Amino acid sequence: MEMKARKRFFIQTFGCQMNVNDSEKVAGLLEARGFEAADGAHEADFVFLNTCAVREKASEKFRQSLARLGRAKRGRPGLRIGVGGCVAQLEGPAVISGAPQVDVVVGTHNLRRIPELLEQAEANGRVAIDLDRGADAFDVPNAVTAHANPVRAYVTAMEGCNLVCSFCVVPRTRGPEVNRPPDDIVAEVEAVVARGFPEVMLLGQTVNAYHSHGHDFADLLARVDAVSGLRRLRFTTSHPSHVTPRMADAFRDLRRVCPYLHLPVQSGSDRVLQSMRRGYTRAQYLDTIAMLRDRVPGLALSSDVIVGYPGETNAEFDETLSLLEQVGFDGLFAFSYSPRPGTSALRLEDDVPETEKKHRLHVVNDHQQQWQRRRNETLVGGHEEVLVETLDGDGRVSGRTPHFRIVHLDGPDSLLGQAVSVEITRSGPNSLQGRLSQLFH
Numbered sequence: 311m312e313m314k315a316r317k318r319f320f321i322q323t324f325g326c327q328m329n330v331n332d333s334e335k336v337a338g339l340l341e342a343r344g345f346e347a348a349d350g351a352h353e354a355d356f357v358f359l360n361t362c363a364v365r366e367k368a369s370e371k372f373r374q375s376l377a378r379l380g381r382a383k384r385g386r387p388g389l390r391i392g393v394g395g396c397v398a399q400l401e402g403p404a405v406i407s408g409a410p411q412v413d414v415v416v417g418t419h420n421l422r423r424i425p426e427l428l429e430q431a432e433a434n435g436r437v438a439i440d441l442d443r444g445a446d447a448f449d450v451p452n453a454v455t456a457h458a459n460p461v462r463a464y465v466t467a468m469e470g471c472n473l474v475c476s477f478c479v480v481p482r483t484r485g486p487e488v489n490r491p492p493d494d495i496v497a498e499v500e501a502v503v504a505r506g507f508p509e510v511m512l513l514g515q516t517v518n519a520y521h522s523h524g525h526d527f528a529d530l531l532a533r534v535d536a537v538s539g540l541r542r543l544r545f546t547t548s549h550p551s552h553v554t555p556r557m558a559d560a561f562r563d564l565r566r567v568c569p570y571l572h573l574p575v576q577s578g579s580d581r582v583l584q585s586m587r588r589g590y591t592r593a594q595y596l597d598t599i600a601m602l603r604d605r606v607p608g609l610a611l612s613s614d615v616i617v618g619y620p621g622e623t624n625a626e627f628d629e630t631l632s633l634l635e636q637v638g639f640d641g642l643f644a645f646s647y648s649p650r651p652g653t654s655a656l657r658l659e660d661d662v663p664e665t666e667k668k669h670r671l672h673v674v675n676d677h678q679q680q681w682q683r684r685r686n687e688t689l690v691g692g693h694e695e696v697l698v699e700t701l702d703g704d705g706r707v708s709g710r711t712p713h714f715r716i717v718h719l720d721g722p723d724s725l726l727g728q729a730v731s732v733e734i735t736r737s738g739p740n741s742l743q744g745r746l747s748q749l750f751h
């Protein structure tokens with residue numbers, strides 16, 4: 311008897327770790343329905359675009375992909391196309407106006423329904439849409455998620471955001487904060503550890519604002535840290551106003567919590583921070599950094615900044631640069647301000663010219679690269695614990711240190727998932743090179 315070929319899917323993900331994790335859930339759901347992963351859109355029967363609305367550029371890239379798929383579908387009428395995530399939630403059914411090639415549209419809370427909507431679209435030849443915000447965002451069985459990284463499993467701690475940052479579209483795309491019960495989080499961590507993942511990254515838009523069933527974020531970290539077999543615990547993204555001394559002590563006292571914190575500052579100017587409605591001043595942010603460094607010597611820190619926010623003067627931009635100088639972040643993500651629909655900053659004139667925004671971005675990135683180069687040079691000659699997560703090919707592998715620094719080394723593919731001690735032999739601004747010195751168990 312001839313075997314029926316399995317249908318294949320491909321997911322293109324735009325945006326943050328939360329979107330990557332959502333795509334992992336969709337992949338798992340499709341695999342559970344008998345689909346298999348394809349290497350690219352050209353090989354797939356179903357292509358799902360998981361969209362990001364945080365900046366205009368990400369939205370534009372999604373539009374380009376959608377147009378490409380529309381052209382591909384003319385030659386392959388059997389191709390099915392899905393659109394989901396933040397742009398779909400933001401724009402509603404209008405997301406597909408002028409795009410008759412789309413078969414399925416889902417919001418940020420309806421991923422679980424993708425296989426069913428796909429069947430529905432196939433059956434009646436019409437686009438199937440579910441953008442209901444009331445649906446349970448966590449309603450995807452733990453065991454289903456097809457984690458993309460062989461080492462680091464993302465686990466959702468909370469969804470949505472209650473903050474009112476003037477520039478940010480996330481509260482509109484992902485809704486208000488919903489905290490997941492601690493028992494559910496711990497159960498999922500136990501499950502991924504049992505599946506062989508040594509590292510967990512807890513996810514939430516403001517993950518350190520977590521509170522549920524009388525637990526705050528420090529309590530949650532303590533509970534997850536106690537899961538037997540877990541090697542490393544990370545989390546993202548934290549908000550400066552929710553960093554507490556108890557959270558800082560978790561870095562110091564809990565064995566698996568890695569000494570790395572991503573703490574977006576956005577600007578070094580008090581006028582800009584106030585207009586952004588970030589809820590802290592420059593001095594308060596710096597006090598938080600001082601408190602963290604006092605309690606957790608050697609803590610690695612990274613941040614996000616936005617340049618060219620409405621009204622940002624040269625002097626205010628210089629305040630951001632001086633803050634970067636003062637803190638010395640281990641990593642930085644710098645963005646050019648992008649006006650977003652429905653945000654309160656939309657009422658302000660986007661008056662910093664594009665060329666000036668580009669220039670400021672260049673200055674910030676250049677400053678940061680130089681700092682990272684100098685910082686990484688100080689690590690040469692030392693030893694780092696590296697958890698190998700990537701096969702680079704040709705007998706090379708790479709992984710991350712507890713401080714989240716990337717290290718490349720010579721080593722066999724069998725090192726994947728192993729923790730090894732590496733002597734650092736060379737450095738660059740974005741990564742380290744090293745020599746294997748010992749395996750850990």
Ligand code: SAM
Binds near residue numbers: 516547576650
């Ligand atoms: N709260 C989430 C988090 O940090 O995980 C989502 C924030 S967003 C994915 C990451 C960064 O994008 C923000 O910290 C901010 O620097 C930047 N960003 C957000 N809205 C922006 C906008 N309208 N223009 C430029 N950059 C923006």
